[in-house]
Amino acid sequence: FINQFFPPSNTTYLRNEITNFLQKSNETFNEAWEHFKDLLRQRPHHGFSELHQLDTFYNALNTNDQDTLDSAADGNFWDKIPRECLSIIESQSKVRYSRSRVTDVRVNENAPLSSSSQSNSFDLQQIAAALEDKLDIRMSRFEKSLNEMKILSSLLLTRGGNDFPVFHDNIQQFQTAAVENFIQNRQNVSSQIRPPGFH
Numbered sequence: 001f002i003n004q005f006f007p008p009s010n011t012t013y014l015r016n017e018i019t020n021f022l023q024k025s026n027e028t029f030n031e032a033w034e035h036f037k038d039l040l041r042q043r044p045h046h047g048f049s050e051l052h053q054l055d056t057f058y059n060a061l062n063t064n065d066q067d068t069l070d071s072a073a074d075g076n077f078w079d080k081i082p083r084e085c086l087s088i089i090e091s092q093s094k095v096r097y098s099r100s101r102v103t104d105v106r107v108n109e110n111a112p113l114s115s116s117s118q119s120n121s122f123d124l125q126q127i128a129a130a131l132e133d134k135l136d137i138r139m140s141r142f143e144k145s146l147n148e149m150k151i152l153s154s155l156l157l158t159r160g161g162n163d164f165p166v167f168h169d170n171i172q173q174f175q176t177a178a179v180e181n182f183i184q185n186r187q188n189v190s191s192q193i194r195p196p197g198f199h
Contacts, residue, residue: 018046018048021039029061033089033093051082058085068092
């Protein structure tokens with residue numbers, strides 16, 4: 001039955017395609033991963049272990065995408081077990097796919113849209129706009145705190161650094177109170193405990 005639908009010559013051809021898989025120069029990480037999975041689905045009885053599949057895919061990637069996987073694995077991709085490696089690839093594929101879609105919207109935002117892609121494009125434009133708004137809010141908060149720090153540092157510099165009156169007065173008050181407490185405690189102790197014969 002299997003030989004009828006999957007003749008040995010076809011099986012050999014598909015196994016060779018899987019083994020010789022290479023990421024195309026114009027292919028994104030996500031596209032390469034989908035392409036590789038399609039090859040595996042075409043021949044479900046390919047006989048390759050999960051580790052062999054991961055090794056074939058990783059070695060077929062360009063160096064930038066290999067570095068991305070290593071970085072996502074906190075060092076070396078191959079220090080992980082196969083299930084973790086697969087999870088990292090799937091995660092990176094989703095991240096890279098969503099980034100490429102937002103980039104595509106920005107590149108093509110002046111191009112006329114077909115009615116079927118208008119809603120998807122509009123959603124992506126809304127997401128991009130929301131992200132830009134959040135970035136603007138964070139930048140304005142950062143600039144505000146930076147301005148406050150500049151004002152404070154200029155006050156300290158123009159008022160004499162550590163001799164700034166508020167700090168100076170507080171330090172003097174603290175020192176005076178400490179000395180007074182010390183003297184008062186010493187007098188109390190000396191009046192209470194006197195050796196016999198000394199009045």
